[in-house]
Amino acid sequence: MKNSVHVLVFSGILAMVCAILLYAVTQFTEPLRKINEETDKDRNFLSALGVPIPKNVKPRELLNIFEKNVKIKKIGKITIYEYIPETSKSGKPIAIAVPFSGPGFWAPIKGVLAFEPDLLTIRGIRFYQQEETPGLGGEIASKWFQDEFKGKKIVSKNGEPGFRIVKSGGKSKKANDTNAVDAITGATRTSERVERMLDKVAKELYKERKNYVR
Amino acid sequence: MSDSAVGLATGSGTTKPNKKKYLETFLGGVYNTNPVTVQVLGICIFLAVTIRVQNAIVMGLALIVVLTGTNLFVSLLRAYIPRRIRMIVEVAIIATFVIILDQLLRAYYWEMSKQLGPYVALIITNCIVMGRAEAFAMQNPPLISMVDGAANGIGYLWILVAVSLVRELIGSGTILGYTILSTSWYERNILFLLAPGAFITGGLLIWVINAINLSTNKEDAK
Amino acid sequence: MKYPKSILDKFRPSFEPGGKLSFFKPIFDALDYFLFLAPRTTKNPPFGRDPLDVKRYMSLVILGLVPSFLAALYFFGWRVLLILIVSYIAGGSVEVLFALIRKEEINEGFLVTGFIYPLILPPGIPLWMVAVGIVFGVFIGKEIFGGTGRNVFNPALIGRLFLALGYPAAMTGSWVKPGWLPWGKLLSSFTIGPPDAVTSASPLVLAKSGQFTPLFNLFVGNVSGSLGETSAIAILLGGLFLLIVGVASYRTVFSVLLSFVGFNVLLRLVAPSVVNPVLFNLLSGGILFGSFFMATDPVSSPVTQAGKWTYGIIIGLVTILIRSFSGFVEGMMFAILFGNICAPIIDEVIIRTKMRRYAREE
Numbered sequence: 001m002k003n004s005v006h007v008l009v010f011s012g013i014l015a016m017v018c019a020i021l022l023y024a025v026t027q028f029t030e031p032l033r034k035i036n037e038e039t040d041k042d043r044n045f046l047s048a049l050g051v052p053i054p055k056n057v058k059p060r061e062l063l064n065i066f067e068k069n070v071k072i073k074k075i076g077k078i079t080i081y082e083y084i085p086e087t088s089k090s091g092k093p094i095a096i097a098v099p100f101s102g103p104g105f106w107a108p109i110k111g112v113l114a115f116e117p118d119l120l121t122i123r124g125i126r127f128y129q130q131e132e133t134p135g136l137g138g139e140i141a142s143k144w145f146q147d148e149f150k151g152k153k154i155v156s157k158n159g160e161p162g163f164r165i166v167k168s169g170g171k172s173k174k175a176n177d178t179n180a181v182d183a184i185t186g187a188t189r190t191s192e193r194v195e196r197m198l199d200k201v202a203k204e205l206y207k208e209r210k211n212y213v214r
Numbered sequence: 215m216s217d218s219a220v221g222l223a224t225g226s227g228t229t230k231p232n233k234k235k236y237l238e239t240f241l242g243g244v245y246n247t248n249p250v251t252v253q254v255l256g257i258c259i260f261l262a263v264t265i266r267v268q269n270a271i272v273m274g275l276a277l278i279v280v281l282t283g284t285n286l287f288v289s290l291l292r293a294y295i296p297r298r299i300r301m302i303v304e305v306a307i308i309a310t311f312v313i314i315l316d317q318l319l320r321a322y323y324w325e326m327s328k329q330l331g332p333y334v335a336l337i338i339t340n341c342i343v344m345g346r347a348e349a350f351a352m353q354n355p356p357l358i359s360m361v362d363g364a365a366n367g368i369g370y371l372w373i374l375v376a377v378s379l380v381r382e383l384i385g386s387g388t389i390l391g392y393t394i395l396s397t398s399w400y401e402r403n404i405l406f407l408l409a410p411g412a413f414i415t416g417g418l419l420i421w422v423i424n425a426i427n428l429s430t431n432k433e434d435a436k
Numbered sequence: 437m438k439y440p441k442s443i444l445d446k447f448r449p450s451f452e453p454g455g456k457l458s459f460f461k462p463i464f465d466a467l468d469y470f471l472f473l474a475p476r477t478t479k480n481p482p483f484g485r486d487p488l489d490v491k492r493y494m495s496l497v498i499l500g501l502v503p504s505f506l507a508a509l510y511f512f513g514w515r516v517l518l519i520l521i522v523s524y525i526a527g528g529s530v531e532v533l534f535a536l537i538r539k540e541e542i543n544e545g546f547l548v549t550g551f552i553y554p555l556i557l558p559p560g561i562p563l564w565m566v567a568v569g570i571v572f573g574v575f576i577g578k579e580i581f582g583g584t585g586r587n588v589f590n591p592a593l594i595g596r597l598f599l600a601l602g603y604p605a606a607m608t609g610s611w612v613k614p615g616w617l618p619w620g621k622l623l624s625s626f627t628i629g630p631p632d633a634v635t636s637a638s639p640l641v642l643a644k645s646g647q648f649t650p651l652f653n654l655f656v657g658n659v660s661g662s663l664g665e666t667s668a669i670a671i672l673l674g675g676l677f678l679l680i681v682g683v684a685s686y687r688t689v690f691s692v693l694l695s696f697v698g699f700n701v702l703l704r705l706v707a708p709s710v711v712n713p714v715l716f717n718l719l720s721g722g723i724l725f726g727s728f729f730m731a732t733d734p735v736s737s738p739v740t741q742a743g744k745w746t747y748g749i750i751i752g753l754v755t756i757l758i759r760s761f762s763g764f765v766e767g768m769m770f771a772i773l774f775g776n777i778c779a780p781i782i783d784e785v786i787i788r789t790k791m792r793r794y795a796r797e798e
Contacts, residue, residue: 011299
């Protein structure tokens with residue numbers, strides 16, 4: 001009987017102490033964690049849009065840059081992020097970002113495509129959430145793969161909207177259409193899935209584009 | 215916790231450990247009964263974080279903190295912990311520690327925390343922490359328990375770093391992110407970035423260590 | 437032949453224990469044995485109860501592989517020979533090194549491993565990769581388990597697995613278009629240089645996008661693929677020879693093939709869009725080569741007869757599952773290695789059940 005009381009009292013006190021400690025720490029770190037999580041996405045949007053970000057920028061400053069330079073708009077069902085530099089007088093966007101997402105090989109992939117103001121030519125691409133196999137599918141986060149997209153379009157030479165990631169069979173079969181890049185060798189599945197989500201966003205965007213570009 | 219708890223705990227413990235015992239405890243954790251190479255514990259995290267040297271270092275340091283902390287508190291409370299629920303109590307202490315650490319990493323080292331993914335939180339399930347609490351801290355006074363915790367953490371750290379050096383070099387051609395083997399002539403071996411790479415490297419390391427121990431033991435016998 | 441023998445005998449004392457060169461005794465013995473067939477009994481398993489000793493066993497396997505090798509030579513050119521030489525030198529060095537360390541005889545087992553291994557590689561593979569693969573295969577796949585007769589896995593397959601997972605880009609980009617009548621690639625030089633470096637996807641890769649290579653080409657072998665596995669007719673020639681002389685266990689071969697075909701038919705009924713037709717599947721990829729030459733490896737397959745059937749069924753099933761439903765187009769390598777893992781357990785279970793039955797009968 002005495003034993004049970006001991007167990008109860010001890011576990012009660014321990015649970016209280018642990019709970020208070022955890023509560024205090026989560027409360028204390030919450031604002032910092034929140035801002036980290038938010039700026040993580042913003043940082044990728046800014047970098048895709050080509051907004052200059054100072055080195056070692058504090059999360060709060062980054063949010064500030066984002067708010068000052070980026071305007072969120074909706075065309076049709078698609079949310080777009082316009083980059084209008086705060087110093088610009090004309091108020092015209094110099095780049096536009098469109099987020100995309102879809103299933104990856106292991107876990108969902110989320111990313112953002114940045115376009116020139118014509119909403120056809122790709123300016124940059126970033127993947128801000130991906131857990132693909134490191135060294136294989138994980139290469140989508142690497143610079144060489146993302147650099148491939150620069151200057152590509154979301155329409156083919158023949159004017160068809162869409163996007164392709166081509167399996168390059170040696171040197172002769174390199175991607176040469178305006179809307180195609182080379183796949184990552186050895187990561188067929190990741191390439192296929194990224195292609196699917198890019199193709200979808202390209203087609204949707206092309207449809208809504210008429211309502212946006214005048 | 216309170217001063218009286220410390221006094222009581224040390225008082226009720228075994229005879230005061232001497233210098234030799236401290237040294238033995240320390241060497242045991244770092245080498246002789248190393249958590250990875252001898253006890254083969256904490257392998258899940260070992261497989262995941264040894265892809266990069268940087269991740270390995272951070273995980274090793276995190277484990278040193280958690281092990282030292284939990285060993286201290288378990289040892290302080292050992293006279294009061296009811297035997298029947300001691301495992302649950304140990305887990306509660308470990309979990310509290312790990313969650314606090316995870317939250318702090320998220321707040322102050324976001325990039326690192328993102329790279330380590332779920333593995334920081336998974337320290338809770340790392341058998342080394344539970345093992346040391348149960349095997350050592352429950353029977354020994356606080357100070358030497360802390361030494362034991364830190365030593366096992368250091369033992370884990372150096373193995374992680376050793377294996378990650380090999381894996382990052384062969385798998386990515388880099389060390390700590392700096393290019394050592396240029397991809398212009400070096401073909402990166404992806405296998406070393408996957409789990410089998412950790413098994414192979416870890417297995418070979420255990421072999422080497424066992425071989426060294428065997429030969430030194432033979433010399434001792436002479 | 438007396439003269440060279442007397443020379444060898446002259447040097448023999450210095451290789452005996454205590455002699456100056458005793459460390460190199462295994463090399464001396466191998467030379468002696470190879471040249472003069474010194475009558476000796478095997479010291480290590482696998483033991484045979486008939487005149488078929490390890491040495492003859494190995495030479496018969498190599499004889500069975502010759503048709504596939506010649507086909508590879510014809511379709512992919514002289515580079516095949518180069519790959520074989522690299523395989524023997526690199527893998528042989530590891531073998532010799534361990535024989536010296538262990539102070540054991542150099543084993544003939546490697547002659548087969550070093551011969552099979554090139555035949556399961558893509559033709560355009562860089563030569564250094566050939567060496568890395570076989571060194572890994574012999575070292576990790578065989579020597580650390582205790583050498584010939586003690587390996588859990590087929591060393592040649594371990595070598596290929598290492599390359600397939602470690603250098604997937606190079607491995608999938610090394611398929612080469614085969615030569616065809618009248619001279620194949622026999623007139624080309626040793627290199628598969630830029631003019632020839634037209635990589636062409638293997639039939640199984642093409643099948644994923646609905647292009648099925650004609651069965652005749654698969655049967656003859658003028659298709660892209662690993663060196664020895666493209667020509668079904670060459671494999672059947674060598675394989676049937678091994679079955680007839682009793683070196684390859686017909687239980688293993690038939691159970692692999694029957695299970696593969698059986699499950700293929702079943703799965704095609706369920707999911708015709710992802711499962712290839714039976715004959716196409718049977719003639720393409722490594723299923724034939726693997727079932728005749730690799731699954732039958734006596735060391736890494738089960739010993740019991742019932743075990744061999746079980747083992748074969750597992751391999752056939754796993755192959756068709758991987759081929760049809762995974763990201764890989766070929767499953768034979770993984771399937772055989774998976775079978776290798778299961779082999780000791782299968783034997784254990786079967787022997788225990790039998791023992792229990794005997795115990796009950798008495």
